[in-house]
Amino acid sequence: xxxxxxxxxxxxxxxxxxxxxxxxxxxxxxxxxxxxxxxxxxxxxxxxxxxxxxxxxxxxxxxxxxxxxxxxxxxxxxxxxxxxxxxxxxxxxxxxxxxxxxxxxxxxxxxxxxxxxxxxxxxxxxxxxxxxxxxxxxxxxxxxxxxxxxxxxxxxxxxxxxxxxxxxxxxxxxxxxxxxxxxxxxxxxxxxxxxxxxxxxxxxxxxxxxxxxxxxxxxxxxxxxxxxxxxxxxxxxxxxxxxxxxxxxxxxxxxxxxxxxxxxxxxxxxxxxxxxxxxxxxxxxxxxxxxxxxxxxxxxxxxxxxxxxxxxxxxxxxxxxxxxxxxxxxxxxxxxxxxxxxxxxxxxxxxxxxxxxxxxxx
Amino acid sequence: xxxxxxxxxxxxxxxxxxxxxxxxxxxxxxxxxxxxxxxxxxxxxxxxxxxxxxxxxxxxxxxxxxxxxxxxxxxxxxxxxxxxxxxxxxxxxxxxxxxxxxxxxxxxxxxxxxxxxxxxxxxxxxxxxxxxxxxxxxxxxxxxxxxxxxxxxxxxxxxxxxxxxxxxxxxxxxxxxxxxxxxxxxxxxxxxxxxxxxxxxxxxxxxxxxxxxxxxxxxxxxxxxxxxxxxxxxxxxxxxxxxxxxxxxxxxxxxxxxxxxxxxxxxxxxxxxxxxxxxxxxxxxxxxxxxxxxxxxxxxxxxxxxxxxxxxxxxxxxxxxxxxxxxxxxxxxxxxx
Numbered sequence: 267x268x269x270x271x272x273x274x275x276x277x278x279x280x281x282x283x284x285x286x287x288x289x290x291x292x293x294x295x296x297x298x299x300x301x302x303x304x305x306x307x308x309x310x311x312x313x314x315x316x317x318x319x320x321x322x323x324x325x326x327x328x329x330x331x332x333x334x335x336x337x338x339x340x341x342x343x344x345x346x347x348x349x350x351x352x353x354x355x356x357x358x359x360x361x362x363x364x365x366x367x368x369x370x371x372x373x374x375x376x377x378x379x380x381x382x383x384x385x386x387x388x389x390x391x392x393x394x395x396x397x398x399x400x401x402x403x404x405x406x407x408x409x410x411x412x413x414x415x416x417x418x419x420x421x422x423x424x425x426x427x428x429x430x431x432x433x434x435x436x437x438x439x440x441x442x443x444x445x446x447x448x449x450x451x452x453x454x455x456x457x458x459x460x461x462x463x464x465x466x467x468x469x470x471x472x473x474x475x476x477x478x479x480x481x482x483x484x485x486x487x488x489x490x491x492x493x494x495x496x497x498x499x500x501x502x503x504x505x506x507x508x509x510x511x512x513x514x515x516x517x518x519x520x521x522x523x524x525x526x527x528x529x530x531x532x533x534x535x536x537x538x539x540x541x542x543x544x545x546x547x548x549x550x551x552x553x554x555x556x557x558x559x560x561x562x563x564x565x566x567x568x569x570x571x572x573x574x575x576x577x578x579x580x581x582x583x584x585x586x587x588x589x590x591x592x593x594x595x596x597x598x599x600x601x602x603x604x605x606x607x608x609x610x611x612x613x614x615x616x617x618x619x620x621x622x623x624x625x626x627x628x
Numbered sequence: 629x630x631x632x633x634x635x636x637x638x639x640x641x642x643x644x645x646x647x648x649x650x651x652x653x654x655x656x657x658x659x660x661x662x663x664x665x666x667x668x669x670x671x672x673x674x675x676x677x678x679x680x681x682x683x684x685x686x687x688x689x690x691x692x693x694x695x696x697x698x699x700x701x702x703x704x705x706x707x708x709x710x711x712x713x714x715x716x717x718x719x720x721x722x723x724x725x726x727x728x729x730x731x732x733x734x735x736x737x738x739x740x741x742x743x744x745x746x747x748x749x750x751x752x753x754x755x756x757x758x759x760x761x762x763x764x765x766x767x768x769x770x771x772x773x774x775x776x777x778x779x780x781x782x783x784x785x786x787x788x789x790x791x792x793x794x795x796x797x798x799x800x801x802x803x804x805x806x807x808x809x810x811x812x813x814x815x816x817x818x819x820x821x822x823x824x825x826x827x828x829x830x831x832x833x834x835x836x837x838x839x840x841x842x843x844x845x846x847x848x849x850x851x852x853x854x855x856x857x858x859x860x861x862x863x864x865x866x867x868x869x870x871x872x873x874x875x876x877x878x879x880x881x882x883x884x885x886x887x888x889x890x891x892x893x894x895x896x897x898x899x900x901x902x903x904x905x906x907x908x909x910x911x912x913x914x915x916x917x918x919x920x921x922x923x924x925x926x927x928x929x930x931x932x933x934x935x936x937x938x939x940x941x942x943x944x945x946x947x948x949x950x951x952x953x954x955x956x957x958x959x960x961x962x963x964x965x
Contacts, residue, residue, distance in 0.1 A: 276874065279947035311949020356890075360637075360958065373635045382813055382889075488947045603957035604643050614890075625942075625952030 273487030274310075282492040283315055289499045290317035295451060296498055297587055299441065300458030301328030301615030302486055308624035310488045320495070323450075323587040324620075326440045326543060327458050329405045330357045330613035331585060334539040336570035337433045338363030341402045342371050344431065344566060351377035351397045353387035358402060360603075361612045364573050384416035384430070391420070391428040400562045401430045408460040410434045410551055411525035414532035417553065417560045431562035432551055435538050437461055438473065439549035443586075445477040450587050454480040454498035456491070459513040466521025467511040478507045485513040532557055539572065541609055542582030581608035584617050591621040598622050641851025641897070642956030665864075666786055667711035667847065670778050677780060679714035681705055682773040690733065690767060692811050694803070694822030697770060698737040700899060702744035702752075703827045704850070705774040710829040711846045711902070713784040713836055714776030719745065722756040724769040737768065748827040750774070782836070788844040789865035793933040794911035796904040798831065798918060799824065799926040800877040801854050805896025806885045813889060821881050826900035831923040835904070839914050845905035848898070852956040855894040857903055858941045859955040866938040871931035871953060874946045895956045905933065 272278075298304055304324045307313060313322065326332055338361050345352040345368055352368070359369045359380065372378040377397070381387050387401035403413050413430060420428045437458065444450055457470055462483045470481040480501035484494030494512040501508060511517055529551070538550020553561040563569060575582055579601070580594035591597045591610070601607040603619050610616035631651070637644035654663055661669040668681030685701045701721060709716040721741065725734065745752050803824040810821060828848065835843060845865065849857035854876075862869045878893050886893050900923065906914050911929055918924030943953040 274946060276947045283947075308951060309945075310947055311943070311945035311951040312947075314950045315948065369635055369637070370633075373633045386814075488945075604637070604647070623952070623954050623957075625954075 273485065273489045275489065279488045279492055282489060282496060286320075286492055286496050286499065287317045289496060289503065290320050291503060293319035293321070294453040294499060294502050295321045295323060296454045296456055296495065297323045297325045297444070297452050298456040299325035299327040299437065300460065301331065301613065302460065303456060303458065303484065303491065304328070304617055304620050305615050306486045306488075307491060308620040310491075311624075312488065312491060320499070323452070324584070324617040325587060326444070326540070326585045327406065327437060327461075328610070328613050328615040328617070329409070329435065330361055331581070331609040331616045332435065332440070332540045332542065333358075333361065333404045333433050333609065334541050334570060335363050335573040335575070336539060338367075339365060339573060340431065340568050340570045341368060342366065342376075343568060344400050344402070344562065345371045345376040345378055346374075347566070349397050351379060351390060351394055351399050353379045353381045353390055353399060353401045355382075355404070356380045357613050357615070358404065360606060361609050362576075362606055384413045385419070388416050388420055388425065388428055391425050395427060397427060399428045400566075401428070402433075403430050404433045406435055406437050406458070406461050407464045407529070410533060411464060411522075411528045414528040417532050417557055418528070420560055421557060429560045429562040429565050430553065431568075432533070432553055433538070434533070434551040435540070435549055436535070436551070438469070439546045440540060440543055441473060443543060443546065445473065445479060447586065447588075452479060452587070453502050454482070456494055456498065457481050457483040459483055459485045459490070459517060462511075462513065462517040462521065464522050464525050467509055467517055467519045469521065470509045474507050474509050480507050481509045483509070483511050483513050483517050485516065539570065542575070542585035576607045579608040581610045581618070584610050591618040594618070637958035640956060640959045642856055642958060644958055645851075664785075667708040668714065668774070668776070670712050670714070677778040677782075679709050679712045679776040679778050680773070681708035682771065683708060685770045685772070686766065687808065688766060689808075689811055690737065692807055692823055694807060695825040695899070696737060696740050697768065698741035699744045699825050701770040701772045702741055702748065702750070703825050703899060705772040706748055706750055706827045706829050707848045707900075707902070709774045709776035710827075710832040711784070711848055712778060713782040713832065713843075713846065714778045715833060716748070716750045716774055716776040716829050718753045718775050719750055720754040720773045721752050722771040723758070724765050725757065725759045726765040726767050727759060727762040729767050734768065744827075748829065750827075750829075779836075781841070784843060784846050786845055786847060786861050786864035789861050789867050789869075789905040789933050790844055790907075791867055791933050791935045792908050793844055793905045794908050794929050795858075795869065795871070795931040795933065796906060796911065796915060796918070796927055797854065797877065797930050798828070798902045798904065798924045799900070800879045800882065801849070801898055801901060802878060802882045802886065802893035802896035804899040805853065806882050806889070806891065806893070808897070809889060809891065810885055821885060824898055824900035826923060828900065828902050828923055831918065831921050832902065834921065835914060835917060838917055839906065839910050842907040842910035843904060843914070844907070845903075847903045849901060849903055850899060851897050853893070853895040853897060854903070855892075855941070855953050856955040858953065859939070861903070861905065862941050863939040865933075866936075868934040868936050868938065868940040868942070869931055870934055871941065871943050873943055875928055875930045877926050877928045894953065908932070
């Protein structure tokens with residue numbers, strides 16, 4: 267883990283921060299797209315150290331947060347079926363839908379397993395041959411190749427008691443929607459490092475050109491984030507709008523074509539419903555007909571219904587970067603991580619959870 | 629929100645547990661000694677002051693690197709007594725066994741309990757055993773209750789942290805919690821990752837002998853971890869705490885495992901650590917003494933107490949930023965990516 271301690275080196279971060287202060291000669295609104303960036307920024311107390319005028323806005327890149335209420339309700343419906351065991355990433359456990367959360371369902375007897383990978387979910391199929399294992403899949407480009415690989419593995423081993431409910435998404439349609447919003451007025455994008463390992467730095471070029479916005483891919487340690495912000499502010503000062511890769515130890519210009527091929531083999535792009543953003547074309551991954559026997563929606567005949575956002579909840583506007591958590595009347599009052607109303611409070615990568623947990627005002 | 633059913637979060641030691649205790653148990657069971665919510669209750673009987681504490685152990689797996697459920701049942705209750713400055717005298721143990729539990733496993737646990745009790749010199753003097761049908765419990769649950777004596781002038785309490793106090797932790801954090809989480813996740817993490825379960829009454833007794841009245845608060849950061857323990861003290865003592873991230877001791881293998889599993893070591897359980905709040909002028913001396921004992925060899929000063937705002941715990945991050953350190957909300961869950 268040496269690479270971690272190096273990029274957490276306080277003296278390195280301090281000297282980068284000093285350079286950031288001299289570079290920040292004008293106000294700048296930067297969106298950190300990815301939920302992991304949001305958490306890292308709060309976790310390391312970076313907000314308290316930024317130069318005046320540099321404003322960080324959290325974007326829509328928390329996969330749990332943008333999962334629609336309709337999908338969550340469908341998850342609970344599936345989990346409540348007899349002879350079904352659902353497998354999820356831990357973050358999904360407490361996300362509320364219209365009828366409670368998967369944690370509530372589990373307390374009422376539903377079989378809910380936390381897994382670290384889709385392959386772990388497939389392993390459950392062997393462990394519980396009498397049950398149908400349904401992997402409830404959320405995530406962006408980083409996660410989907412592993413889900414695709416799992417479906418291929420299930421197909422190769424002819425595992426019958428396994429299927430996947432996909433709510434997987436791709437980030438670019440959401441970013442385009444935000445960049446088209448005349449009220450948002452962003453000066454730069456801190457682009458998601460994990461997603462970029464798969465899609466490659468080059469994937470952000472069309473966006474940078476079309477919207478004339480500086481794009482810098484950043485890693486997740488303090489020195490990574492500060493140096494990415496530095497590259498962004500330099501572009502702002504110089505009137506450039508390019509894609510720069512500030513996370514070269516993990517991200518290449520071309521990304522990971524093999525992972526993308528895996529994804530494309532199993533999934534096709536379709537419409538997807540985003541919490542706060544609505545239905546976005548070509549933003550969701552659907553299991554191709556060839557693998558439809560592993561598609562939980564087909565197999566269980568379940569479709570997600572559109573459900574209204576909870577009353578008073580500003581998660582939608584927060585996910586669009588239009589509001590900050592303290593603007594929401596429910597923030598830290600009716601809505602806390604212990605009893606969340608909106609998804610931004612429940613996911614550990616959610617913007618509201620970060621503000622609540624780490625104290626955004628500091 | 630009105631509670632409808634008990635969730636796993638209610639057993640996490642975090643805010644949900646606290647809510648259950650305050651809204652239900654303390655609503656009906658309102659004795660002031662219980663309502664103090666200390667690690668153990670201290671009271672006087674003619675001629676002496678006693679401390680009493682109870683705890684239940686339901687850990688899964690039963691055996692893990694560094695210990696087992698039997699050792700936890702002995703050490704945990706001894707430590708809760710020690711956290712009030714008590715000298716533990718006796719323990720009781722009550723077992724709930726599931727039909728089908730292997731005799732061999734049970735014998736292994738009892739042997740381990742006997743050894744832990746002997747090593748700590750705290751005998752088990754009463755007990756109970758119940759067996760329930762298969763599926764009505766998970767192999768074995770153990771409850772232990774402990775009784776100890778407290779010196780007449782000892783005033784150690786969660787309410788007594790004072791502005792200016794230094795905060796010391798007796799060793800690296802998160803060993804137990806990460807060991808259990810990694811066993812459960814089936815990930816074989818490299819390095820010698822092991823639970824830190826150990827009795828702390830020997831260390832506490834020596835520290836009290838030497839520094840008595842300068843020690844204001846002791847607390848073992850078990851479920852909920854160091855972050856939750858610090859928050860309990862800040863709110864009970866109505867003070868603010870400032871913690872230095874760079875000073876927090878953590879083993880490299882625990883830090884690495886937390887990165888892999890997406891966990892924060894500040895929220896992981898410890899079973900052999902104590903947070904010590906001591907008057908600033910005695911802090912270095914206490915640290916030196918702690919270093920001379922095996923339980924405190926890696927002790928470190930991690931922060932200090934400030935006037936207020938009451939209940940606030942802030943963390944100065946390694947790079948010099950500042951943020952809140954809040955108590956655990958629900959169970960620690962791994963992140964998605």
